[in-house]
Amino acid sequence: MTIIVRPESRRGSEGRVTVEKISRRAILKGLGITGGLVLAAPVMSRQALAAYQTGAGKMPHGTVVDPKVFVAIASDGIVTIVTHRSEMGTGVRTSLPLIVAEEMEADWSRVKVKQAPGDEVKYGNQDTDGSRSTRHYLIPMRQIGASARSMLESAAAKRWGVPVGEVKAVNHEVVHSASGRKLGFGDLAADAAKEAVPDVETVKLKDPKTFRYLGKGQVSIVDLRDITMGKAHYGSDTRLPGMKYAVIARPPVTGGKLVSFDASEALKVSGVEKVMEVKGWPWPSKFQPLGGVAVVARNTGAAIKGRDALKIVWDDGDNAKHDSVAYRAELEEAARKPGLVVRQEGDVEAALKSADKVITGEYYLPHLAHASMEPPVAVADVKDGKAEIWAPVQSPGGTREDVAKTLGIPEGNVTVNVTLLGGGFGRKSKCDFALEAALLSKELGVPVKVQWTREDDLRHDYLHTVSVERIEAGLDKAGKVIAWRHRSVAPTILSTFAAKSTHAAAFELGMGLVDMPFEIANIQCENPEVAAHTRIGWFRSVSNIPRAFAVQSMVGEIAQATGRDQKDMLLELIGSPRIVKLDSVKDLWNYGEPYDSYPIDTGRLRRVVEYVAEHGKWGRPVPKGHGLGIAAHRSFVSYIATIIEVSVSDKGKLTVHQVDTAIDCGTFVNPERIQSQIEGAAVMGLSLAKHGEITFKDGRVQQGNFDTFPVVRIDEAPLVTNVHIVPADADTPPSGAGEPGLPPFAPALANAIFAATGKRIRALPIGRQLEA
Amino acid sequence: MQSEGAIMIKVKINGEERSWDGDPDLSLLWLLRDEIGLTGTKFGCGVAVCGSCTVIVDQRAVRSCVTSVADVAGRDVTTIEGLHPSGDHPVQKAWRQANVPQCGHCQAGQIMQAAALLIENPKPSHDQIREAMSGNICRCGCYQRIENAVHLASTGV
Numbered sequence: 001m002t003i004i005v006r007p008e009s010r011r012g013s014e015g016r017v018t019v020e021k022i023s024r025r026a027i028l029k030g031l032g033i034t035g036g037l038v039l040a041a042p043v044m045s046r047q048a049l050a051a052y053q054t055g056a057g058k059m060p061h062g063t064v065v066d067p068k069v070f071v072a073i074a075s076d077g078i079v080t081i082v083t084h085r086s087e088m089g090t091g092v093r094t095s096l097p098l099i100v101a102e103e104m105e106a107d108w109s110r111v112k113v114k115q116a117p118g119d120e121v122k123y124g125n126q127d128t129d130g131s132r133s134t135r136h137y138l139i140p141m142r143q144i145g146a147s148a149r150s151m152l153e154s155a156a157a158k159r160w161g162v163p164v165g166e167v168k169a170v171n172h173e174v175v176h177s178a179s180g181r182k183l184g185f186g187d188l189a190a191d192a193a194k195e196a197v198p199d200v201e202t203v204k205l206k207d208p209k210t211f212r213y214l215g216k217g218q219v220s221i222v223d224l225r226d227i228t229m230g231k232a233h234y235g236s237d238t239r240l241p242g243m244k245y246a247v248i249a250r251p252p253v254t255g256g257k258l259v260s261f262d263a264s265e266a267l268k269v270s271g272v273e274k275v276m277e278v279k280g281w282p283w284p285s286k287f288q289p290l291g292g293v294a295v296v297a298r299n300t301g302a303a304i305k306g307r308d309a310l311k312i313v314w315d316d317g318d319n320a321k322h323d324s325v326a327y328r329a330e331l332e333e334a335a336r337k338p339g340l341v342v343r344q345e346g347d348v349e350a351a352l353k354s355a356d357k358v359i360t361g362e363y364y365l366p367h368l369a370h371a372s373m374e375p376p377v378a379v380a381d382v383k384d385g386k387a388e389i390w391a392p393v394q395s396p397g398g399t400r401e402d403v404a405k406t407l408g409i410p411e412g413n414v415t416v417n418v419t420l421l422g423g424g425f426g427r428k429s430k431c432d433f434a435l436e437a438a439l440l441s442k443e444l445g446v447p448v449k450v451q452w453t454r455e456d457d458l459r460h461d462y463l464h465t466v467s468v469e470r471i472e473a474g475l476d477k478a479g480k481v482i483a484w485r486h487r488s489v490a491p492t493i494l495s496t497f498a499a500k501s502t503h504a505a506a507f508e509l510g511m512g513l514v515d516m517p518f519e520i521a522n523i524q525c526e527n528p529e530v531a532a533h534t535r536i537g538w539f540r541s542v543s544n545i546p547r548a549f550a551v552q553s554m555v556g557e558i559a560q561a562t563g564r565d566q567k568d569m570l571l572e573l574i575g576s577p578r579i580v581k582l583d584s585v586k587d588l589w590n591y592g593e594p595y596d597s598y599p600i601d602t603g604r605l606r607r608v609v610e611y612v613a614e615h616g617k618w619g620r621p622v623p624k625g626h627g628l629g630i631a632a633h634r635s636f637v638s639y640i641a642t643i644i645e646v647s648v649s650d651k652g653k654l655t656v657h658q659v660d661t662a663i664d665c666g667t668f669v670n671p672e673r674i675q676s677q678i679e680g681a682a683v684m685g686l687s688l689a690k691h692g693e694i695t696f697k698d699g700r701v702q703q704g705n706f707d708t709f710p711v712v713r714i715d716e717a718p719l720v721t722n723v724h725i726v727p728a729d730a731d732t733p734p735s736g737a738g739e740p741g742l743p744p745f746a747p748a749l750a751n752a753i754f755a756a757t758g759k760r761i762r763a764l765p766i767g768r769q770l771e772a
Numbered sequence: 773m774q775s776e777g778a779i780m781i782k783v784k785i786n787g788e789e790r791s792w793d794g795d796p797d798l799s800l801l802w803l804l805r806d807e808i809g810l811t812g813t814k815f816g817c818g819v820a821v822c823g824s825c826t827v828i829v830d831q832r833a834v835r836s837c838v839t840s841v842a843d844v845a846g847r848d849v850t851t852i853e854g855l856h857p858s859g860d861h862p863v864q865k866a867w868r869q870a871n872v873p874q875c876g877h878c879q880a881g882q883i884m885q886a887a888a889l890l891i892e893n894p895k896p897s898h899d900q901i902r903e904a905m906s907g908n909i910c911r912c913g914c915y916q917r918i919e920n921a922v923h924l925a926s927t928g929v
Contacts, residue, residue: 089874089876225859227873228867228868228883229812229852230810230812231853234814234876234877239809245806298794299803300805300806301806305797373824373877373911374877375816421875422876425911454816455818677874679914681913682913683913705818711909712915714905714919715905717916
């Protein structure tokens with residue numbers, strides 16, 4: 001049974017561009033809920049522990065709760081569970097089917113997982129981003145599993161001629177304990193399939209006390225063995241008969257275009273078969289290809305060699321002079337002047353004037369590239385008005401729509417097969433690489449793989465934004481913070497979709513700026529305007545990275561100025577346990593979730609700080625030259641706090657000795673994967689803090705590979721990362737785990753470096769700042 | 773495999789004799805992936821700075837992205853597919869025991885690098901593990917588990 005769906009009224013917005021949609025891709029769709037079928041609220045049954053609502057129903061195509069779509073049982077008892085979300089390393093391909101298996105009493109060792117193609121009418125929303133898979137699908141997947149269990153039980157009761165209340169599914173069989181009879185799921189499969197699907201609102205969910213898998217120990221990911229054997233199938237691993245291999249030379253400057261090219265030398269390269277123009281879209285090009293010149297060959301190596309031999313003349317366009325040094329000065333200037341007020345409580349101007357002391361921190365965070373280990377890649381086979389795609393995409397449904405639009409064919413004629421993603425981090429929410437493959441295959445009439453090189457990846461990314469965050473904190477005579485003004489200026493993701501977008505979207509403002517949870521009488525948040533000169537996109541945890549860095553560094557600066565302990569200062573600023581009211585914020589973006597279910601709860605924020613302080617031994621004595629730093633941040637409706645111990649040698653060598661992170665992500669499914677996400681966030685956090693920077697000169701990205709865009713390697717990774725998951729009741733709504741580990745890392749590191757050295761890092765990356 | 777009348781290069785891959793008469797400068801990586809179909813070896817950077825493409829040539833870890841087919845003429849190449857017939861090399865087993873991978877894309881290269889390390893140094897210290905594995909990038913950040921898994925493999929699973 002598919003839940004009834006009905007359109008929900010579009011939430012209003014003022015001015016330029018509507019940004020109410022919680023889906024990252026939905027910005028494309030005329031910026032509101034228009035065509036998609038939307039699951040009516042309440043999404044979740046309010047009975048049996050599901051006493052909360054999520055934003056799942058507002059996603060394009062909402063949620064589908066239908067065991068006949070998601071579960072198949074073979075006569076040999078093998079249960080196949082469909083997963084409709086993309087696996088990029090978070091473990092979702094394991095976690096969601098595990099939820100179904102839990103509720104239906106399937107034995108996990110007899111479950112196979114099948115990846116759904118892009119089809120949101122059938123499966124519901126598939127946008128795997130925003131750390132929302134578990135929080136949107138915990139209850140739907142439980143309902144699907146419970147429905148399947150109920151159908152199996154009904155089938156068994158009928159077979160035996162006993163009331164259904166007398167039978168019970170237990171570990172892959174249905175048991176009639178009164179008579180001692182048992183039937184395996186395989187024996188019941190055919191009959192169960194004939195049963196009516198029960199009403200999702202009344203189907204009885206298991207008592208969490210009886211869970212075998214959920215929230216328990218260590219469940220390995222389903223692809224583990226294949227990964228260790230080189231058999232796991234990623235985007236680049238698709239091979240089709242007659243398939244050609246292509247790489248593309250794209251305009252080196254965003255908004256540039258092809259003038260002319262000379263392919264004569266390229267065509268002499270052994271294995272090169274064809275050189276052709278690829279259609280590009282004018283900037284802002286959304287998810288459409290940038291265009292350029294494709295070299296098509298019998299293998300990727302030949303295509304790359306051929307591309308190296310091309311002679312191309314580009315028109316660099318309006319961004320030809322874009323320069324990161326000048327742009328930083330522009331951002332700083334903007335941050336020093338009043339900007340659009342996006343949150344206002346009390347009278348900040350007056351409070352800053354009357355303050356005994358004003359502490360000002362101006363923080364700079366550069367562009368970052370996603371640099372997933374698998375660069376963008378896609379295979380397309382377009383023929384007879386139909387298209388089949390194999391690609392590592394975070395948005396299978398959106399990719400299907402975009403392929404259809406780009407080729408001018410009906411969506412029903414497009415199949416998007418979702419491979420494993422060799423990392424995503426938000427990059428693969430944008431399907432430009434799949435569209436390139438589709439265009440080339442259509443043109444050539446054969447299957448084509450488009451492979452991005454690492455240089456392509458770094459030079460044509462949808463970059464994490466660059467920003468200046470300026471905070472002024474006013475203190476009274478007693479050292480209490482009475483005023484807080486935060487100006488955040490950064491090119492907006494909206495600029496990728498709508499020309500001349502100069503202010504942040506509501507979803508960007510809601511990531512660490514207007515949702516700042518401190519208990520301060522006078523607060524003002526401002527967003528001065530700035531134009532973008534390159535493609536800006538979502539990067540794991542998005543605007544939370546600069547905002548958390550600024551806010552949590554400022555906590556350290558205030559502690560330093562007033563001679564207080566960082567953790568005590570942080571708790572004092574968080575203030576009393578309460579639900580934060582943000583009445584002055586227009587269109588507050590709460591990660592797409594209803595505020596009632598997922599409010600900003602400072603009690604929970606305090607608790608993760610206290611939890612990490614206890615388990616991570618805050619305040620422990622450390623050797624000379626070492627220092628401890630702490631930071632806490634709520635993002636993706638989860639609460640995280642991190643303690644880092646560093647040392648800095650006389651020559652400025654930074655060593656991260658220990659990381660302790662506490663995460664409160666509500667009720668959870670697979671703690672093993674939460675742990676791995678947080679461990680990984682520490683490494684990515686260190687990468688961005690220490691090395692991460694993409695810069696422009698003459699409109700061109702100056703970095704090209706991991707030599708010029710270094711990421712942390714094992715020999716500089718944190719020596720130990722401990723993850724402390726805050727226990728949660730089953731009725732605490734689940735929240736994000738993939739992204740929220742990242743934001744607190746860099747400020748905790750900066751605070752630790754200050755404790756170790758007395759040097760305050762206000763600009764990232766740290767680079768050689770500690771050497772001076 | 774390609775009939776351009778060029779030089780015929782023979783190379784043994786996972787115990788099987790292969791020949792190539794195309795561009796002798798073609799990277800071993802693309803021969804493996806595109807021409808032979810051994811896709812377990814991954815492309816990550818193309819310039820030997822990430823280790824995703826690591827294979828073992830005559831007992832030593834080699835970055836296949838910067839190794840030409842001509843370079844391995846007459847030599848023995850082992851890829852992830854050929855490391856162990858049933859995927860139960862001690863390093864592979866340790867990897868599973870430690871639940872190392874996240875996205876998994878770099879893991880074939882990591883495993884081949886670790887296997888080569890253990891050939892050279894069967895009992896590496898933690899410092900030696902970190903040094904030997906430092907050419908292999910994992911963007912997901914599985915390093916703590918990689919270090920533990922190599923240690924586990926060296927001490928017996």
